[in-house]
Amino acid sequence: MTAAPPNLPVLPDDDSMLSRKFGREVANYFSGSPLNRVSFLRSDHDFLNKAFAYPSASFLLMNGLAPLGKDRSTLAYVGRDDVLPLIGPEPFKQTEAEQVRNFNSAIDKPVVLFLGLDEKNKGFTFKEFGGHPYFAVDVTPRGTYTEKAVGIAEAVQKKGVDFIAGGRHMNLSAPEAAIYAQARALFDWNARNPFCGGCGQRTMSVNAGTKRVCPPTDLAGVPEGGEPQARGACPTRAGISNLSFPRTDPTVIMAVVSADGTKILLGRQSRWPPSMFSTLAGFLEPGESIEEAVRREVWEESGVKVGRVVIHSSQPWPYPANLMIGAVGQATPDGETIDLGNDPELEKAKWFTFDEVREGLQNGTAGLDEPAPSTLKEGGIRLPPHTAIANRLIDAVINGFLSLSPKI
Incomplete structure (x- = not known):
């Protein structure tokens, strides 16, 4: 029998009826995240604001889907102050309805993901939930924020870390591989869907990077203080649309x-x-x-x-x-x-x-x-x-x- 391979997720011991009958559950690489995604809180802007404001929250930066790392086996995280020049102090200030109402297709915004809470560290609490907040920020230079994104990347590289380019990053430790997989898949989906699959108009990211909407109005070209202009009809605005969520x-x-x-x-x-x-x-x-x-x-x-x-x-x-x-x-x-x-x-x-x-x-x-x-x-x-x-x-x-x- 081959030796137990290293660097794979290890699930807790389980003496359940199912495990006794069928054997232990198998956890493969890219699974087994140490973070609780608390996905039901992604639409709660009060929760997101407080998690973002937590002084020691961790941020994973990705540039062209390459994660920031200390080396090829270890991700590198930055603090909130490192990303403020790009995303501002309150990226989650507005509710989804407010974000949609203030949509301006002429202004590009980097995607900010909420990845989850590391419940082993109870420093941050929100209602009955607690843990260390983890976010990810896409610093790929795009559109109107190109210069700021380049500045962020150059600033963190001066600290002795760099973006790990190339390959499938399968040398990462098992927990970090799962975090990377979550961030990579969501950033890639957001980057591939700047336009609506239902009507072809520009979309915007909401719910901390896990949903895209096709707003009914647009402030692009509207004088300050003016009313947003109506956009064309779109089938994604009626009922549940699988075009609005990651595939x-x-x-x-x-x-x-x-x-x-x-x-x-x-x-x-x-x-x-x-x-x-x-x-x-x-x-x-x-x-x-x-x-x-x-x-x-x-x-x-x-x-x-x-x-x-x-x-x-x-x-x-x-x-x-x-x-x-x-x-x-x-x-x-x-x-x-x-x-x-x-x-x-x-x-x-x-x-x-x-x-x-x-x-x-x-x-x-x-x-x-x-x-x-x-x-x-x-x-x-x-x-x-x-x-x-x-x-x-x-x-x-x-x-x-x-x-x-x-x-x-």
């Missing part, structure tokens, strides 16, 4: 086991490093269950027919906004023949014995943007790192997931 794209990723339970199906794409293989994956389509998506994707990409499917765990994947739904499927006895003729996505697919895969887990794991490990043996397979759910699915199969039996 999450569900993706299935699966370890497929042979009918006799002795081999695992892995595939590779031509752009991957030599000898690298991984589990198959694909997007869930509308009107499709997870189990159906697993069977469809495996057949389309490899020609293999899958019968029973069991959901294993999930992983937030903020590139840009996926939820990886991990599953284990088993091929039917007459459906193991590999045929890549349906979907040209894979360069190769192959059945590997458990021993071959176990060797890869022990000596051949590395990220796509990393060199091959020195322990990789000639002729061996290279597999994704333990921070990828593909690795966790493979490891689960190799180390007894299929042999677990109910304990109650």
Whole structure:
């Protein structure tokens, strides 16, 4: 059995009926945030104002989706005074209704996210809620605040920290990886949606960065003190609109086991490093269950027919906004023949014995943007790192997931 991998979220011990029957819940990289998001308070501007005013509140800066860090494994946070020149002393002063009424499409504003409360530190309290407030600010230079954003970035860099550019930032500690994933996904969504998907007009960020609205009026070009001008009609202003909230794209990723339970199906794409293989994956389509998506994707990409499917765990994947739904499927006895003729996505697919895969887990794991490990043996397979759910699915199969039996 492989050693327990480091740098993954660790859930509290749980002796519940479900854990005794199905085993401990699996928490994957990018999940397990130490922050309580208290999402129901994002629309409470009184709460946001007080959390923002808390003297030691922490702020994560991101520039072009690159987070501020001390190094590649540790995020760096700044204080409120560091961001005031860009966002002002009261970014949450107005209610959502007031923000909408004062909307001016000619003025660009950086997105300020409320990430949550670290309840282990009870310095800040609001009603019955307490903890250390965490925010994130997008300092990517844009529009009318370009000069101020550049100034903020240059000022914090002089303190010996810098924005960690490139890669998927999978060297961060597990708790900080979860915080980064939340901030990255929301900043990316806000940046991609400056215009309304319903009417094409400019939108604005509200609810501490977790909602965008299409205001009915606009103060752009209106003399000071004048009445805002009406904008065109928009379908998002009537009822609940999924265009107003961040999207999450569900993706299935699966370890497929042979009918006799002795081999695992892995595939590779031509752009991957030599000898690298991984589990198959694909997007869930509308009107499709997870189990159906697993069977469809495996057949389309490899020609293999899958019968029973069991959901294993999930992983937030903020590139840009996926939820990886991990599953284990088993091929039917007459459906193991590999045929890549349906979907040209894979360069190769192959059945590997458990021993071959176990060797890869022990000596051949590395990220796509990393060199091959020195322990990789000639002729061996290279597999994704333990921070990828593909690795966790493979490891689960190799180390007894299929042999677990109910304990109650």
